[in-house]
Amino acid sequence: MAVQTAETAPSAAQAADAGSAVAHAFKDAFVTGLIALGLLGPLIGFETIIIDGALGLGYRPSLLAIMVGIIFAGRLLLNLTIWSPNRRPRTRTGPTVFDRAGVAVGPVVKPALLAFAATFPFIASYTLGGWNESRYLIDLGILILTYVMLGWGLNIVVGLAGLLDLGYVAFYAVGAYTYALLATSAPVNGFFAGLLGETFWANWAFWICLPVAGLFAGLWGMILGFPVLRLRGDYLAIVTLAFGEIIRLVLINWVDFTGGGAGIASIPRATFFGVPFTRDENGFAALFGLEFNPMHRIVFLYFVILALALITAFATVRLRKLPVGRAWEALREDEIACRSLGINTTNVKLSAFATGAMFGGFAGCFFAVRAGFVSPESFTFDVSAMILAIVVLGGMGSQVGVAVAAAVMMGGMEMLRNLGFLKQVFGNDFDPSLYRMLIFGFAMVAIMVWKPRGLVSTRDPTIFLKERKAVSGDLVKEGHG
Amino acid sequence: MATSPENGAHRWDVDPILSVEHLFMRFGGLIAVNDLSFKVGRGDITALIGPNGAGKTTVFNCITGFYKPSEGRLVLAHGRAPTPDEVAEVTRVGERALTGPQSGVYLLERMPDYAVSGQAKVARTFQNIRLFTGMTVLENLMVAQHNALMAASGFSIKGLLGLPGWASAQRAATEKATYWLEKVNLIDRADDPAGDLPYGAQRRLEIARAMCSDPILLCLDEPAAGLNPRESLELNTLLRAIRAEHGTSILLIEHDMSVVMEISDHVVVLDYGTKISDGTPEAVKNDPRVIAAYLGVDEDAVEEVEAAINADTHATGTSS
Secondary structure, X not given: OOOOOOOOOOHHHHHHHHHHHHHHHHHHHHHHHHHHHHHXXXXXXXXXXXXXXXXXXXXOHHHHHHHHHHHHHHHHHHHHOOOOOOOOOOOOOOOOXXXXXXXXXXXXXXXXXXXXXXXXXXXXXXXXXXXXOOHHHHHHHHHHHHHHHHHHHHHHHHXXXXXXXXXXXXXXXXXXXXXXXXXOOHHHHHHHHHHHOOOHHHHHHHHHHHHHHHHHHHHHHHXXXXXXXXXXXXXXXXXXXXXXXXXXXXHHHOHHHHOXXXXXXXXXXXXXXXEEOOOOOOOHHHHOOOOOOOHHHHHHHHHHHHHHHHHHHHHHHHHHOOHHHHHHHHHHHOHHHHHHOOOOHHHHXXXXXXXHHHHHHHHXXXXXXXXXXXXXXXXXXXXXXXXXXXXXXXXXXXXXXXXXXXXXXXXXXXXXOOOOHHHHHHOOOOOHHHHHHHHHHHHHHHHHHHOOOOOOOOEOOOOOOOOOOOEOOOOOOOOOO | OOEOOOOOOEHHHHOEEEEEEEEEEEEOOEEEEEEEEEEEEOOOEEEEEOOOOOOHHHHHHHHOOOOOOOEEEEEXXXXXXXXXXXXXXXXXXXXXXXXXXOOEEEEHHHOOHHHHHHOOOEEEOOOOOOOOOOOEHHHHHHXXXXXHHHHHOOOOHHHHHXXXXXHHHHHHHHHHHHHHHHHOOOHHHOOOEHHHOOHHHHHHHHHHHHHOOOOOEEEXXXXXXXXXXXXXXXXXXXXXXXXHHHOOEEEEEOOOHHHHHHHOOEEEEEEOOEEEEXXXXXXXXXXXXXXXXXXXXXXXXXXXXXXXXXXXXXXXXXXX
16 A cells, blocks of 8 residues: 655645545445455355254345445545545644543542442432332442452553553452351351340441452452562463462362352442341331331442442552552552662562452452352453553553543443343344444454553543643553463 | 871772672673672772673672672671681571671671661662652652661561651651752652753763662762763762762772772773773873773784783783
8 A cells, every 4th residue: 555644745645646645545445345255255255044944054145235335335435534644644743632620620529429439329319209219220330340349450560660460350259258158157157146235247247348348359359469479560460360270270179178060149238337127127228217128228229339330449549649649650650660779679569469458358358248149150251351451551550530431331331221222233043142242352352452551541640749740641551461 | 098108008908898709600601700809998099890781780789789699709898897817607507697885797798788788888880870769859869768767666566556666767868868858969759759860960860869778888880870070070069979988888889980090999800801900090091901802092002012912911811
């Protein structure tokens, strides 16, 4: 393809070239169409069908023609517009539109998002006309906030310290199983029953186990940290991936302890600081003089996860401004320079792993109390990949970016379930839910092409002398393990 | 300055801050540093020079703990020069260091890299600048004060809860950073990312960052590389000021002879991992081995000098 930039080609020559450029565009699109035909011919052109109980071959020439036609037309359109040699390249200097927009609305975004998050259940209930009707939305809100929290937790490890962790779900699992096992444990229940009354453990288990789950997950973060201290980059990613799988496999196979693949059911529900959400006179509704509604518990859970997520964000923001947080970021930037300045990088890495894991553990504990049931099925690699995608998409190290990415990814995934209108376009045989992941993948690729450093690609300095200037993402390193 | 005229003894012999003793560094079959011994005087500016590949940076990496030497002892003395008995005692008991209220002996070859900087107070810069490019200039200097600030923040607990003490420690650290930024003339760029600075400024910032960790020995790996003559001159002034105002001893690797001859009190010349000359700049400049190995002479002279060297020592065969 003849590349001719606007600077080098005089405008007279450009006009003369216009005809050949169009011809070239057609030729290129035709070749692309041929390649598409070759590729899609076997893929789309044929289909297996059942004829009289035997497998036969069907043909779909019209669908093939449509697909090849789309590719030909699309290529032609791109050749004539964006890839056109006559197109004057736009020289961009300084921050992009997004960066400037980010600076302009930056101060408003955080309070606005926070206010929305804090009032979301009430907005949902008001607009949908009642608590029971808004159950789906509030559940979705809880799911999104769980992933926001997990994203913020992993952000410490990946975004700040630059350690690529593909096994973050392990800590989520540790937190969930810590709560599930402790809350359903008969000896623990018996111990507290003798000490503080029969219902004490059922009512308080969550609030006591929450910090325990966090600490336990943090401990496991350190245990994972030790063997991977010397690893970097790809090697670190593989070992953390393995660690995530090991935890899951142990949960499946250690049947005596964890219940194996069947999981642990009837885990005590969350209580309003010891007051259960039940219909009887000791319940939450009676205590506050409300009419009993099972949604009280769901709304309460929403606020619990919101509070947990905000604690995560608050702690991360605080830690970033402390020496330990600066050391995490310095580690991401240059490990050798860190060591030359007397920073014990072993401790820095372990503290990053442990802190990130701790928040994962809190989230896991919340997951167990919300679902009332845990099984190893909930802690597959998909979850790790999803959390990592949220962090990368949000912009590594950015709080708001991660929150928005979590909302987009989890909310978007759910929204894509409602693709019924596509049936009207493609006919009733078309099952839109099959294309959910495809659309989702396209969206991710598009965002990464467009904003390769994530939604928020600038870094906020932790301290300033005269003026707070955002650091461009081009200068910030991704870390190397 | 380095020599006391009364007895003719060099300061590096009388009061060494660092003694490199029989240092060997082998990488498989390659001997990068071969039985190197030299001393760095307290308060001196010592230059380590030599042709490319002579092993200078390897020596640096051994001193600063990035490499474990294959053999040898690296004695760093805080306060005053230790007696041979003290050094022997530390060596024998297998400790990393023996510290008293006024003085301390550190065996650097036994310490990991971060402890060489954090405890023994040997700071270094790098040949290819290693700044935290995505962090601001000020943040770079704050990271350098990590250990002091970490203690002040109660290992993050006090800082996380916002208890008093942490804020004042942070303020003090910022003041120190400001002092060094003024010193290296970067105060106006304090809030800019370090990666945005021009090359010469990055070199100065790296020195300022090293100084923020309160070193008693500052090791500079080619600080003048890539600087123009004016910047080299500023560098000389800066290094002299560091030595004069902070009493920090300086050990530097340098190719720029205008810097080396101008500011150093003591020059050690390496070639093929061995020391070929050691003394004051004048003495080294006139040493025929140095001229042959490093500064360069015409063909006949090289042969002459090589013959002379081979005659009186079993010196290295110059395999060129």
